[in-house]
Amino acid sequence: MARIELRNVFKHYGRTEVLRDISLDIEDGEFVVLVGPSGCGKSTLLRMIAGLEPITGGEFLIDGERMNEVTPRNRDIAMVFQSYALYPHMDVARNMGFSMEIRRDAAEKRRVRVTEAAKTLGLGALLDRLPKALSGGQRQRVAMGRAIIRDPRAFLFDEPLSNLDAALRVEMRLEIARLHQRLAATMVYVTHDQVEALTLADRIVVLEGGDIQQVGTPLDLYERPANRFVARFIGSPTMNILEATPTETGVELKNGARIDLPQVPDRSTARQLGIRPEHIDLAGPESGQISGVADVVEHLGSDTNIYVDVPGLGPLMVRAHGNVPLRPRDAVSLRFQTGNAHVFAADGTALRSAPV
Amino acid sequence: MAGIRKPSPLRTAGKYAALAAYVGFALFPLYWLLKIAVTPDQLIYSEGTRLWPSAATLANFTTVVFQTDFLAYFRNSVAVSLTTAAATTLIAAGAGYAFSRFHFRGKSLIIAVMLVTQMFPLLMIIAPIYKIVAAAGLLNSLTSLIIVYTAFNIPFATFLMQSFFDSIPKDLEEAAMMDGCTRFQALRKVILPLTLPGLGATLGFVFTAAWSELLFALMLINSNDTMTFPVGLLTFVSKFSVDWGQMMAAGVLALVPSCLFFIFIQRYLVQGLTSGAVKG
């Protein structure tokens, strides 16, 4: 098992800087998820941990030991590739047992472990198939099996579920969660999918433009985003961002509405107000802080998404619980849950709320 | 969907007729070769344009095998072609792998130079090659042919091998290295088995090229002992006559190793070995 440390790690490709001064401690047994927009360097960071990509600057340690120059095979880390990367000329059993074959483990021991892992992953009947005769989900399982068999110090996953359809993705997500509970191994997981991130992670690392924007538990990121980028990146539907100017007691929006924000003591630099769709309530007629007209209403069954046009403010997204009998062009009156509102300065950093 | 309809019988018939015409066109010279080879000498001119002679004989074959130096030419050709094919493929595989997987200084320059070598007509450089080989004291030796053929085939074979390596996902190698392989082990256990079709194709290509090469063989070889088969074929042309029957019989025999070679490698040529490696 392993504790992974990144100390001021840089990555350059020629003159382009891909990662900048990344410092991150991953505890033994922790499940850390890297999220961020496409091209932000998630895969690069993962591959540097794996040893597939040289580290340009800084230090990378496993259990306190410097690993920068250690080859992948000597890092004892397993990786599940987005493409699965199964060996096409080997059957499932040999694919899964390949690392043991390379380690020259006895054939009998190999067979026992492969059978055991295949059983946990529901691959028992497929052991002598070639990868091309497997479905996407089965290939995914074989790729996981190949990693499990090794009993490595840490697992790396690079968007392992992105090639699966929605139903299978949910199933495999549960499987990975179970795997982590069972093995209690250190895992680093890259994904685009924030549901995966929020459900699997002990801690989430939000990367953007080569920098770490924030590191925290899923709840941390949701409730206390460090800046506008994280606020908008985490949570679905996306947080509403409204232009705002500071006032005595809170902020004033462009349409003149005043929102009291006693929980943000220092509001002098406030430029924007952020409010999640689920933190806006529908109020009785004329009793809300803001009124507008429903533009589009999406009934999801458990929730209703309402796109509201607010004169002088622009579109606002509201998520109401349950099935709300609203129709397009109905007048709506809205009330912000001000305790859950966020305030951002001009550079996008969040102004800290006083602890409640 | 509207596009999926049963093709009309007329279209199908037309397609097969076109295919048959093409195959007939391509195979007709080979057929003619065989026909003349089995035609008795005295009928060659009298029945020259008949599709099949009134009498057939194997005399030409027995004469070629037992009364000429054909078998020696044949042995020389096999030795030269096999060695060339093996050496070229080995070197091209190494170079192609490097071009496909590594970035290094001067890579694009080397590729450009290799392309340039493919642009010269061979006739232009045959004189300097002769000079070099003569200076090295290698005239009339099979070694000279092997060296020259290998050198001339490496650029194209390298490009061929590079494209085969390019078609194998990098992920596979990286997965192997994560699984504990050194780069060389990954190459041997994962990449090489997947490159077999490519190696087969390259071997076949170079073998055929060397097998049928005439120009250098003619220039660099004079002695009967070291003649390869294409040069040897010319010995059937004497001052006063051309022995068509024997020449064609020798030609038929010369096809045999090429065919055998391709039968041998064809199972490596089947495509789809890499399918199932990535995604679905």
Ligand SMILES: Nc1ncnc2c1ncn2[C@@H]1O[C@H](COP(=O)(O)OP(=O)(O)OP(=O)(O)O)[C@@H](O)[C@H]1O
């Ligand atoms: N070999 C390379 N040479 C130059 N730039 C590269 C190279 N590999 C990656 N990059 C750049 O590094 C940046 C990060 O790439 P990376 O693959 O890590 O992104 P990512 O976060 O994994 O994106 P995605 O979510 O699309 O997979 C990208 O902007 C990419 O263009």
Ligand SMILES: [Mg+2]
């Ligand atoms: Mg990526």
